[in-house]
């Protein structure tokens with residue numbers, strides 16, 4: 007199959023969610039495709055199933071349909087969200103596609119985390135296999151269940167053929183941040199192996215902030231940090247369905263979330279929102295066929311780095327896409343208010359454009375500088391991916407601030423749509439909320455609401471800070487890998503100083 011129709015995804019998810027333990031506001035959700043808290047996330051995922059059939063996503067310059075890809079693993083056309091990157095062009099398509107997808111969804115579309123997860127596992131499972139091969143060792147479970155990369159390929163073929171919706175499940179509950187997993191007073195704050203059985207492993211623990219997991223069918227679970235030998239029980243990666251026995255999903259709350267219960271839900275525009283959840287693993291059995299890392303703590307740091315870089319690059323697509331919506335909305339409001347041609351408004355819009363394009367340029371640069379990993383998967387340039395995400399931790403806040411400036415205070419104080427349409431008071435609001443008579447007051451209401459909901463949203467602000475790692479994580483990476491000493495040599499040479507005369511280098515030479 008390779009490409010599912012949106013309705014096929016929705017009906018498969020409906021059946022799965024009936025079996026899954028999903029909670030919202032203290033109550034079990036029967037059907038995620040109906041509940042007002044989970045439906046907006048399903049609608050976002052739905053866009054990723056609509057896109058392959060939509061000519062809007064055909065990129066004329068590149069001559070490719072952004073939402074589809076050819077899989078060399080199953081020799082079929084597949085949904086791009088399940089593709090393993092085969093070239094730098096694939097990595098560039100990813101951010102171009104995300105930008106356009108944001109224009110349709112008006113929200114985070116949430117399927118990217120699972121995509122980054124399968125690409126990560128495609129690299130790491132191969133690397134671990136090679137490591138064992140080079141050592142001349144083989145874990146016992148390889149005997150009957152295949153190596154990690156073999157298992158991964160089997161799983162990937164199923165995912166690609168059935169066009170399965172995946173969630174990427176990395177961030178542990180973490181407990182005390184300054185302590186390693188094995189040092190935690192409560193061991194369960196990091197997902198770990200509780201028991202090893204003949205046919206698989208039993209895992210326990212919890213992961214937090216998992217985007218779109220309620221609209222996904224399968225979860226790719228990965229470690230969240232570097233591990234030491236003592237942490238080896240926490241160094242595990244595996245796949246599990248959302249309805250596996252022992253899995254519970256608890257959906258988070260968002261500002262203004264109960265607006266989604268209203269009819270008509272104009273005050274909840276754009277009507278598509280993410281849903282993050284805490285995922286609890288209460289002694290969940292995972293068959294060996296779905297285990298892609300088991301106690302190889304030496305690879306946890308590499309896995310986290312690969313995943314984070316993929317995901318940091320991703321933000322160079324989706325956040326500029328949402329910023330485009332904000333820029334367009336702010337510009338339109340300025341037109342309605344008769345100020346679109348004023349100097350300071352044009353200046354503010356220009357600044358918003360600059361910030362948006364800078365984030366996108368970072369994502370594209372990380373793609374075009376991408377390299378081939380040993381498994382054959384293409385992988386982003388880590389420095390540029392980290393720089394992209396660092397921009398994303400700040401620029402959306404500035405873009406939101408400028409949009410609020412242009413929109414005026416009403417963006418925070420607008421009465422409800424019901425008041426605007428009220429038989430008695432509506433006529434006053436229609437009259438006093440109107441600016442230029444060319445535009446009905448309802449237009450202003452709708453655009454203000456859209457901007458309010460996006461500029462103050464979790465996905466545009468908080469996710470920009472913490473998604474794919476908090477800001478300091480990128481700064482640590484940049485500090486660690488920027489060739490600082492080398493650049494000091496470059497500067498010294500230009501200043502007419504021999505870098506070999508640097509005191510520490512001379513000392514080093516004397517010692518050797």
Ligand SMILES: Cc1cc2nc3c(=O)[nH]c(=O)nc-3n(C[C@H](O)[C@H](O)[C@H](O)COP(=O)(O)OP(=O)(O)OC[C@H]3O[C@@H](n4cnc5c(N)ncnc54)[C@H](O)[C@@H]3O)c2cc1C
Pocket residue numbers: 119174175176177179180183184185214215216217218282464465468469472473474475476477478479
């Ligand atoms: C909207 C949203 C969507 C997300 N989606 C996903 C998802 O789909 N899948 C997924 O796996 N994760 C997801 N995440 C999680 C995200 O990756 C984490 O939030 C991020 O890695 C930060 O972890 P944390 O939230 O536990 O914050 P913390 O790590 O607790 O960070 C809080 C502060 O503590 C500091 N800190 C932490 N540890 C230390 C230390 N040892 N020493 C000094 N300072 C420290 C940090 O720098 C930061 O300032 C999402 C997050 C958000 C907000």
